[in-house]
Amino acid sequence: MSADWPVYKVADLEAAKKLLVQDGNHGEYRPRKNEFVENGTAFIRAADLGYGAVKFDAAEKINEVAFKRIRKGVGADFDTILSTKGTVGKIAFVPEGSPRFVCSPQTSFWRSLDHDFIDPKFLYYELQSKHFLNQISSRKGETDMADYLSLTSQRSLNIRVPDLCEQRDIARILGALDEKIELNRQINQTLEQIAQAIFKSWFVDFGPVKAKIEAKASGRDPERAAMCAISGKSEAELDQLTEEQRQQLSATAALFPDELVESELGLVPEGWEVSTFGTIAKNIRAGVDPTSELPETPYVGLEHIERKHIYLTAWGRAEQVDSNKSRFSTGDILFGKLRPYFHKVSYMPFSGICSTDILVVRAMSTEWQGYVQYQLFNERFVEYSNVRSTGTRMPRANWKDMAQYPMAKPSSDLAAIYNKTVINFNDLAALMVQETNNLATLRDTLLPKLLSGEIRIPEAEKLMEATV
Incomplete structure (x- = not known):
């Protein structure tokens, strides 16, 4: 039972080289405004944590000059990130193979330095336990400013560290649910990216139109060139499609003109109206x-x-x-x-x-x-x-x-063809969202019960089998 789990002070675990808790740079080492760039090292703020994940793609990025000046808060795989200012207590796990990142002064990382003593994924779940959250709640309002959990306060907290086998069993059960939730999220992101790519090709870059123009200039078949642009396949690969698939591609290709004409927006496909949203x-x-x-x-x-x-x-x-x-x-x-x-x-x-x-x-x-x-x-x-x-x-x-x-x-007619693709993606994404919601409900039910000892591993496994 969790009541029997050993309890350790964070500062003592740091002294024993079992745990490291560190926030981002304050003061002179902090990145400057002109060092934020479109592509670089992710600078993680509280807003970049959501639903247990770090939103690396949405986070602001810093350049190499700023990164080399950083003295602390450089993250790593298997860290747990905790928001410590403003919105205190948002928690996210950094999976293996994540992009390089640094913590802002609004966040800190909690890192297991001895995986045979503290399993990194168990640490992530322990920081979501009632035992831990109650401690945060009692300390985050200790200043007259906005809610803030200083590094000193974090090191004064206690965490529970049960037997390694029990840690790993809990991490395995809750982790399986989180992995399925993450897989569903990735599926939806893939659907979104495909739909975006088609939109950009058809309606922004006019890819099929340009393919027809280039084909005409080189003496090739404009329709087949457009079919290649629409499908992303080579002409040889087109021949491997079924007759029905080729007919569908051909019908879509026919809806794209083979000329670009001048307009107030610049070059646009012939016959397309210059209009407003x-x-x-x-x-x-x-x-x-x-x-x-x-x-x-x-x-x-x-x-x-x-x-x-x-x-x-x-x-x-x-x-x-x-x-x-x-x-x-x-x-x-x-x-x-x-x-x-x-x-x-x-x-x-x-x-x-x-x-x-x-x-x-x-x-x-x-x-x-x-x-x-x-x-x-x-x-x-x-x-x-x-x-x-x-x-x-x-x-x-x-x-x-x-x-x-x-x-x-x-x-x-062309908008309707694009709409069919998007509707199919939306329907699949809705199923993923609903399943994710069910999985999250199960995880949120099991987490406090496992960490409080209310239910044991075999019972949790039965609940998973009945739901998943």
Whole structure:
């Protein structure tokens, strides 16, 4: 039982070289504004921790000059990251093979230096135990400033270290659930990336059109060239497809013209209308009092939408909020208008309510849904909205400007073909989200019970078998 587990003070474990707790650089060694770059070493803040994972792709990056000046807080695989300022107590695990990163002063890493004494994954779960969280709660308000857990305070905490076999059994059971949750997340990210790549190729770079132009100039078959551009296959690989597959590709290729013409937007496909986003999408403004909703009605706040990921991984309930919200329906796209540069855009697989700092966007007609979804998610669109946002400290995008976003509008037939792909991806992603939600519920049920000794390993394994 957990009551029998040995308890150790963090400072004593550090002295014994069993554990290392370290935060990011303060003062002169901290990265400077001009040292943040698009590609580099991830600089992990509290906002980059979510649902047990470190969001390396969304984190800001520092250049090599800043990294070489860093004196502490350089992370490693198998670390557990803890947020220590503002929002205290967010916890994430760093899996093997993660990108290089450093902790900001808002976060610290907890690292097992002796895996035969403290299993790294068990340490991650122990930091989520009631025993540990109660200690954090009692210390985070010790200053007159915002909640803060200093390194000194962290080293005064206690953790429990049971027998290694028991640690590994607990880590194995909870880890299996987390691994399946992570796999589902990766599947959804892959779907998102494929849909993005198609959108960019067809509607931003005009890849199939350019393929036809190049083929005509070199005396090759324009249609087959476009089919290659659409499918990503070589001409030899096209011949290996079924007749039905080739006919579908040919029908799609026929919808792309073989010329680019001058327009106010520059070169655009011949026959495509120079238009605005507001001709295919609208902003739904339906206010709602959440206290009039069923308690279990899904609620989506900005905190639930991950940066640069279009599929949700978590949400709240109407009973958790009380101020006026906005209503959305299945298939709507939510666009975070507060600080639009955060790039918070999400497809809704269900109906519910959301924060008023989120715009609810809906396609004018069904065939445009997929196009609307990934136009909103497009980097160019987000930047356009951000540049036109108003407010210094809390900039907000507005629908009036977003509706005027200029674009080369394809035919509705081509939009419908793209929409079919996106709808299939959305349906699969919704299944992944639902399964992930069920797995997370099971994990969150088992975690406190395993760490409190309320249930033992064999009983937990039976619960897993019944659910997974």
